[in-house]
Amino acid sequence: MQALADQLEVSIMPVREAMARLVSERALEVLPSRSVRVPLIDEEMLEDLRHARCVVEGELVRQAAGNLTPSTLESLKQLTTECEKAFVELDTRHAIETSRLNYRFHFEIYQAAGSKVLLPIVQSLWLQSGPYVREAAAIYKANPDLTAIHHHWAIVEALEAKDGDRAAAALREDITESYNLIKCHSLTKKKGS
Template sequence: MSDAEGHTGLAAMGRGSLNPVARETLHDRVYAELRRSLIHGIFTTGQMLRIQDLAERLQTSTMPVREALGRLVSEHALEALPNRSVRVPVITRERLEDLARARCIIEGQMTALAMPNLGKADFDRLRALTTECEQAFHGRNEDSIRAATELNHAFHDHIYRAAHSEVLGRVIESLWLQSGPYVHAAAFLHDEKTDPAGTHHHWQLIEALERGDREGALAALTRDITRAFSLIRNRLDAEEAEQRTLSHG
């Protein structure tokens, strides 16, 4: 075979392996929207996700929804049940502890990598996002809490992008995907007397990053991450105590 023939054959193989752009774009958009919904807590823990319902809400056919749910199950963001239905994983202590530990380790590393690359413009942006987050929390309704959740993710994402680690970034996105429903639920549980907007750890983190205090930054980040998980753990403790009281009543 001549070089020209070989080149023609490879080119033909390349053309044959491409998927139609319109179909791929639709499937990716459905996946991205469901993914975004999980990260920002639009779906709650234990919620059943039905293909037909989602297809109607997304105004699409069932096929891209089915494929997107399959991808999210493989990423451990959703779980498949024996009857072929899919749900957001329920809250368990083991899952809480595992996600909190993983997030502290991975996001702590990303924060350390980002520190040398952050400048005044970044700190100004982080302050603006924190202020917006506080304002959103004051609404105390579903829409405002969702807005605050998105601003919280934007805050952390701004820091992590400065680390320039695509691999760790993908790991963090996966962890956010799995913990999104928990974090959103915790937003309704925090103590408004001690932390009205749930953002004081953000201010501590910004200050530590500005002065180049690695240990201080990691400590503030750890407190910020574990705060939501601790709120849910406390709620589980209270519910179990209530059940014990009722059973012995």
Template sequence: MTDLTEHASNSKIRRPLAGQVHDVLSEMLLSGALAPGDRMSMRELAEKLGVSVMPVREAVTRLVARGALSVAPNRAVRVPVLSRAEFQDLTEIRIHNESFAARLAAAHVTPGEEPRLRMLENAFRDSMKSHDVREAVRTNKALHFDVYARSGSPMLTEVISVLWLKAGPIINLDVGQQVRRSRNAASVENHRKLVDALIAGDGDAAAAALAEDIRSAADFILSRDILGRSEEEI
């Protein structure tokens, strides 16, 4: 299991407990702090978060309903390992929704917002030069979700958040792997094109840059053959 203790110690769990536990677990999935195949018991989660098992059970049930977690017969909580076919399907759905969000966002960016967008872009670029995997994952998520929030569509942003609950652990296999260094330049360039397009108000270019960022990451993950296989693929 990845960084659970750190996330728990940095999180202030307040009432309603189930909602707060859900937020903590969601952030761990979104940021890639949990990896595909990670397992944990509900009691372990409760102890780390300093709460009883009941709110953990409620939070896990919500995430299971969204396909972000699964529960084994022995009640162990597990981060699902998607098959290649499932991951490819998820990738296409992400591209459709997230590129649309980028297109919408381009219509809402004002000149005064350029400094923040450049700050987020620079933070991501700088993180890719370091060996701090968690910072690279964090800055990637920060830039993406800043763009989605600018779409002006809370419902679309919510849809994207649900998709990222499934994609977050896998995104970490791309952004968080040292072996990907050979394609860092492409990631940085895609983010630069995205920010340039947003500032220029070019929705088509923003959508294209966002789509290329997702697709290039997916191609890298698929090339490493680290996903599961469905019965049809075996």
């Protein structure tokens, strides 16, 4: 923690508070040695996170379907176009960019739902699944023929039609594809070990 505080040029207290929050959100875990790490994931936990995200985020998409303004829909299209461009030149910098654009795309929709209860839940789920979904970006980088952007276009199309169920189905495919990539990649790595 001290090294991180030094790097950020802050006292140890904000770092300690941030770590405590991330532990309470289950994005980090404290080990018996009092060190902190990203929780190890197994297939069961990965599936549980995928399912929870599909349920909670699907409901937010349904709620948002009738609330999106034309300018918000244009913003979603722009974010998707920018993400497509970042995928074309996928390297470390663009992997960070695709993650940032993906987050902005999803949360612009979720905020439009107007749920003060579900939004913090989905934020916690993203914190918990972030390191693993980030792994999906690395898999996409290694397999340039793959891209998940078509799911974003399907979500936008359904939202333009104010079809919450169709948007939720496209979202479920978006989430599931990334998790399936991670699962398949992990199993391949295990077999290769």
